[in-house]
Amino acid sequence: MAISWTRHRFSGGALALDAANTVVHRGDPARSFDRFERAEELPRFAAAATGYRAAELGARKLSVADIRSALPKVLAIREATDRLFRNAVRRGAVATADMPELLGACAGALAGHDEHLRLPDQPFGDPATPLQLEAALAVSALSLLSPDSVRRLRICPNCNWLFVDRSRNASRLWCDMAVCGNRQKAKRHYRRRKAQEVPHA
Numbered sequence: 001m002a003i004s005w006t007r008h009r010f011s012g013g014a015l016a017l018d019a020a021n022t023v024v025h026r027g028d029p030a031r032s033f034d035r036f037e038r039a040e041e042l043p044r045f046a047a048a049a050t051g052y053r054a055a056e057l058g059a060r061k062l063s064v065a066d067i068r069s070a071l072p073k074v075l076a077i078r079e080a081t082d083r084l085f086r087n088a089v090r091r092g093a094v095a096t097a098d099m100p101e102l103l104g105a106c107a108g109a110l111a112g113h114d115e116h117l118r119l120p121d122q123p124f125g126d127p128a129t130p131l132q133l134e135a136a137l138a139v140s141a142l143s144l145l146s147p148d149s150v151r152r153l154r155i156c157p158n159c160n161w162l163f164v165d166r167s168r169n170a171s172r173l174w175c176d177m178a179v180c181g182n183r184q185k186a187k188r189h190y191r192r193r194k195a196q197e198v199p200h201a
């Protein structure tokens with residue numbers, strides 16, 4: 001069944017983290033699944049990300065020219081991104097041991113492209129033409145290495161997704177309050193009610 005790429009699935013706060021979060025319940029073999037299991041989801045993800053990540057992308061459209069050649073590059077960046085930044089949340093620092101894998105994956109995704117990035121109003125290059133998804137993931141992942149981004153990285157305690165907390169006082173707990181925050185509230189409420197129930201004799 002095709003994935004519905006809703007706003008909630010772009011709760012990572014950065015394109016590279018949204019891609020990392022396409023593995024749901026990572027680390028939980030019983031519940032984990034991969035939304036990129038069908039390669040046909042790549043262009044659908046790219047189309048949705050074009051809308052939800054327009055601010056980060058400087059309104060540049062994302063596309064996938066060749067699904068089969070893009071898939072291994074996208075998955076390599078996704079896995080390296082998750083490993084490096086998940087470890088960074090746990091340690092509060094980026095480990096050099098995690099960097100070669102990410103930098104290698106980014107190099108593979110950017111090789112052969114001819115783009116001019118980081119112009120003041122064109123962070124991902126000229127929005128007149130579309131940018132390939134794998135190249136955009138590389139640029140997004142590399143931009144997260146700044147100390148301010150690392151300081152704001154979080155892991156959602158409900159769904160285990162990575163996200164950047166851009167709130168003013170950096171106190172956000174959930175990837176998405178409307179989804180994960182409410183689920184946790186409902187669970188707490190249920191547990192309290194169970195605890196208050198008088199057992200029948």
Ligand SMILES: [Zn+2]
Pocket residue numbers: 156157158159160161174175176180
């Ligand atoms: Zn969450």
